[in-house]
Amino acid sequence: MQLVDINKSIYRKRLNIVIAIFVACLTLISIGFGAILIQLFGDALPAVDPETGEALSNFRYNFVGVILALLVCISILQQLKNHPFCKEIHYVWVLKQIQNIIYRRLKNIKAAANNYENEPDVNAFVVLNFYYKSLIQVYMLDNNTLTISTVKQDLASLEARMQELNIDVTAHEFRRVLLIEYR
Incomplete structure (x- = not known):
C-alpha cells in the first residue's frame, strides 16, 4: 500500500456525511424491521405473561430489527466503498x-x-x-x-x-x- 496525500477538510466532511447517513439509515431501518417483526410475530405470543400477569415487551423483535438493519447498512457500505465519494x-x-x-x-x-x-x-x-x-x-x-x-x-x-x-x-x-x- 502506498501513502497517499489526503485533503483533510474533504476527508472530514465526507466522513461526517457518511456517519450521519449511516446513523440515520440504521435508525430508520431498525424501526422498520422492528415494526414488521412485531406485526408478523407479535400476536404469536400473549401480550401478558400468564404466570405473573406482567405485560411482555417486544424487545426481542426490536433487537432482531437492529441486527438486521446493521447487516443491511454494512452491506450497503461494502457496495459503496469503491465509489469516488468514499475514496478517502x-x-x-x-x-x-x-x-x-x-x-x-x-x-x-x-x-x-x-x-x-x-x-x-x-x-x-x-x-x-x-x-x-x-x-x-x-x-x-x-x-x-x-x-x-x-x-x-x-x-x-x-x-x-x-x-x-x-x-x-x-x-x-x-x-x-x-x-x-x-x-
Whole structure:
C-alpha cells in the first residue's frame, strides 16, 4: 500500500456525511424491521405473561430489527466503498487495518531492525518507516495531536538509526507481504 496525500477538510466532511447517513439509515431501518417483526410475530405470543400477569415487551423483535438493519447498512457500505465519494474514507480505513496488523507484530519488527548480531533486516526498516509515517498521516487527519509528537520522535530516531547504518528506505517500498515474516 502506498501513502497517499489526503485533503483533510474533504476527508472530514465526507466522513461526517457518511456517519450521519449511516446513523440515520440504521435508525430508520431498525424501526422498520422492528415494526414488521412485531406485526408478523407479535400476536404469536400473549401480550401478558400468564404466570405473573406482567405485560411482555417486544424487545426481542426490536433487537432482531437492529441486527438486521446493521447487516443491511454494512452491506450497503461494502457496495459503496469503491465509489469516488468514499475514496478517502476507504483509504484511511484500510490504512488503519494495516497499522493494526503492524502494531500486533511491532515487537518482532523492532527486534529484527535492532538485530546487532547479524546484518539488520532492511525490510523491518521499511515496515517501521511506513508505520510511523502512516501514523502521522492518520493522526493529522483525525486531529490526534496528543500523541503525534511521540510518533514523530520515534520516526526521527528510526531515521537517525537508518542513517547510522547507511540504510536508505522509503515508505513507498512497503508491501503488505513484508509483514508475513514477522509473525
